[in-house]
Amino acid sequence: xxxxxxxxxxxxxxxxxxxxxxxxxxxxxxxxxxxxxxxxxxxxxxxxxxxxxxxxxxxxxxxxxxxxxxxxxxxxxxxxxxxxxxxxxxxxxxxxxxxxxxxxxxxxxxxxxxxxxxxxxxxxxxxxxxxxxxxxxxxxxxxxxxxxxxxxxxxxxxxxxxxxxxxxxxxxxxxxxxxxxxxxxxxxxxxxxxxxxxxxxxxxxxxxxxxxxxxxxxxxxxxxxxxxxxxxxxxxxxxxxxxxxxxxxxxxxxxxxxxxxxxxxxxxxxxxxxxxxxxxxxxxxxxxxxxxxxxxxxxxxxxxxxxxxxxxxxxxxxxxxxxxxxxxxxxxxx
Amino acid sequence: xxxxxxxxxxxxxxxxxxxxxxxxxxxxxxxxxxxxxxxxxxxxxxxxxxxxxxxxxxxxxxxxxxxxxxxxxxxxxxxxxxxxxxxxxxxxxxxxxxxxxxxxxxxxxxxxxxxxxxxxxxxxxxxxxxxxxxxxxxxxxxxxxxxxxxxxxxxxxxxxxxxxxxxxxxxxxxxxxxxxxxxxxxxxxxxxxxxxxxxxxxxxxxxxxxxxxxxxxxxxxxxxxxxxxxxxxxxxxxxxxxxxxxxxxxxxxxxxxxxxxxxxx
Numbered sequence: 001x002x003x004x005x006x007x008x009x010x011x012x013x014x015x016x017x018x019x020x021x022x023x024x025x026x027x028x029x030x031x032x033x034x035x036x037x038x039x040x041x042x043x044x045x046x047x048x049x050x051x052x053x054x055x056x057x058x059x060x061x062x063x064x065x066x067x068x069x070x071x072x073x074x075x076x077x078x079x080x081x082x083x084x085x086x087x088x089x090x091x092x093x094x095x096x097x098x099x100x101x102x103x104x105x106x107x108x109x110x111x112x113x114x115x116x117x118x119x120x121x122x123x124x125x126x127x128x129x130x131x132x133x134x135x136x137x138x139x140x141x142x143x144x145x146x147x148x149x150x151x152x153x154x155x156x157x158x159x160x161x162x163x164x165x166x167x168x169x170x171x172x173x174x175x176x177x178x179x180x181x182x183x184x185x186x187x188x189x190x191x192x193x194x195x196x197x198x199x200x201x202x203x204x205x206x207x208x209x210x211x212x213x214x215x216x217x218x219x220x221x222x223x224x225x226x227x228x229x230x231x232x233x234x235x236x237x238x239x240x241x242x243x244x245x246x247x248x249x250x251x252x253x254x255x256x257x258x259x260x261x262x263x264x265x266x267x268x269x270x271x272x273x274x275x276x277x278x279x280x281x282x283x284x285x286x287x288x289x290x291x292x293x294x295x296x297x298x299x300x301x302x303x304x305x306x307x308x309x310x311x312x313x314x315x316x317x318x319x320x321x322x323x324x325x326x327x328x329x330x331x332x333x334x
Numbered sequence: 335x336x337x338x339x340x341x342x343x344x345x346x347x348x349x350x351x352x353x354x355x356x357x358x359x360x361x362x363x364x365x366x367x368x369x370x371x372x373x374x375x376x377x378x379x380x381x382x383x384x385x386x387x388x389x390x391x392x393x394x395x396x397x398x399x400x401x402x403x404x405x406x407x408x409x410x411x412x413x414x415x416x417x418x419x420x421x422x423x424x425x426x427x428x429x430x431x432x433x434x435x436x437x438x439x440x441x442x443x444x445x446x447x448x449x450x451x452x453x454x455x456x457x458x459x460x461x462x463x464x465x466x467x468x469x470x471x472x473x474x475x476x477x478x479x480x481x482x483x484x485x486x487x488x489x490x491x492x493x494x495x496x497x498x499x500x501x502x503x504x505x506x507x508x509x510x511x512x513x514x515x516x517x518x519x520x521x522x523x524x525x526x527x528x529x530x531x532x533x534x535x536x537x538x539x540x541x542x543x544x545x546x547x548x549x550x551x552x553x554x555x556x557x558x559x560x561x562x563x564x565x566x567x568x569x570x571x572x573x574x575x576x577x578x579x580x581x582x583x584x585x586x587x588x589x590x591x592x593x594x595x596x597x598x599x
Contacts, residue, residue: 103499108481114472119560122463144356147565190509191477198502202461211445247374289598299357308577309585323586
């Protein structure tokens with residue numbers, strides 16, 4: 001390609017002045033994309049009392065940080081954030097913009113994409129530069145892996161969940177430019193974030209758990225779901241969910257595993273009453289040992305695990321729990 | 335009168351969606367007779383509108399883009415209590431990504447006429463991008479709040495809503511007209527009633543194509559989509575499975591043994 005290529009951008013996200021790990025992961029992967037394109041990696045960081053934070057972004061692999069450091073930017077304000085990024089992108093012409101797939105990212109990314117008249121991909125499990133210097137977003141769907149490209153418009157945009165890319169090894173010797181961004185004065189104030197409330201998460205953290213038990217629609221009803229939750233508790237495991245169980249209201253959205261939820265890599269994964277849909281399975285492809293419990297012997301889940309139990313999960317799980325307890329008792333007495 | 339537009343989508347029944355595969359040659363979905371249903375989250379969007387209408391004088395328009403068969407889900411919304419149905423249907427709309435879909439829906443909303451709020455489901459069960467609501471809002475140049483869990487206050491032109499965050503929420507004050515994308519936490523959708531179905535018979539569904547919408551063929555459907563599918567690969571996530579046999583007790587015992595031996599229990 002004869003035209004020189006703009007930078008790779010990462011929209012960094014902070015909560016209470018802490019930069020999220022996904023932002024560092026995107027900078028780390030952004031370096032690879034930038035190397036393939038022979039360009040730089042730049043982060044946009046919006047917040048308040050963030051003057052020291054660009055250092056962390058340089059250490060992760062950033063070459064430049066655009067820093068908006070203003071009380072108005074302390075928490076996510078959709079119109080102000082979108083306005084700043086739109087204006088800056090129109091001026092600086094980034095080739096690629098990467099955004100973490102968080103509540104903020106999932107709203108801000110389409111606001112920016114529509115303002116910049118460009119395409120945006122969700123649920124990417126990999127991002128590569130193809131032979132034409134075009135960004136390929138790889139997305140699992142319907143039993144295959146789609147590569148989605150945005151051939152004619154720039155920037156090329158994608159959202160990526162935490163855990164898809166590894167944390168980069170920080171290099172404290174790296175430095176870069178900090179470019180301050182002013183808050184534009186003439187933004188329509190039609191929308192204001194009044195308050196942000198964060199609670200301590202319930203149950204085990206999925207991303208750091210060594211054992212993950214995931215339940216599917218095969219639980220049948222809330223009583224069946226409780227049995228799966230009991231199994232997670234006995235194993236001291238994090239409880240994950242599939243899309244249909246979130247749809248049913250049995251499980252919370254933040255426990256959903258898969259392409260539109262969390263990516264986890266536990267030592268042991270036990271999928272209970274789920275069919276092994278790819279949208280879910282990509283979220284646990286990093287698991288070491290995998291078990292499926294499902295009453296349908298023909299279920300695709302049995303091609304994707306190490307151990308299979310063909311049985312009604314509602315009947316099997318209580319028996320399994322008793323056997324686990326007995327095993328643990330035996331260990332104690334040895 | 336307060337005017338509400340609810341955007342809905344016909345999606346392959348999520349309960350049977352695992353039967354849908356991609357045709358590696360044509361790069362299109364082989365739907366394999368999976369029935370199309372109202373996107374689950376859109377029921378919550380419609381319910382939000384219906385509950386508003388129960389308290390205030392309001393008119394609810396339901397808008398969908400899709401093939402003529404998608405008229406069935408619009409009809410379902412009319413039977414649930416919406417006043418008027420609109421279906422954007424044209425061969426030129428086919429193959430749209432979220433961007434072109436949002437653009438077309440925004441054009442439809444403009445053609446329906448002045449409105450106060452637009453409700454959408456947070457995401458569709460098939461694409462699940464969450465892009466369409468915020469992109470509609472951007473094309474209409476109005477604010478959006480995504481993932482709302484509660485409408486705290488409607489106070490004239492200013493609404494206060496709670497929106498879902500990881501392990502929490504944000505409280506947002508927003509001036510209408512605005513777009514809201516809704517989560518399941520917002521309400522409990524009502525079920526179809528016989529009287530609703532009877533009443534819906536008298537309600538009309540207006541169908542519009544590119545000419546009625548006044549949009550160019552280049553701005554909608556596949557041609558108007560910045561993103562395209564370039565290649566399709568098969569994913570090999572297969573492992574060598576051992577199916578444990580025997581009575582329930584025996585299977586449980588064997589599983590405990592296998593996991594203990596693997597050092598993961």
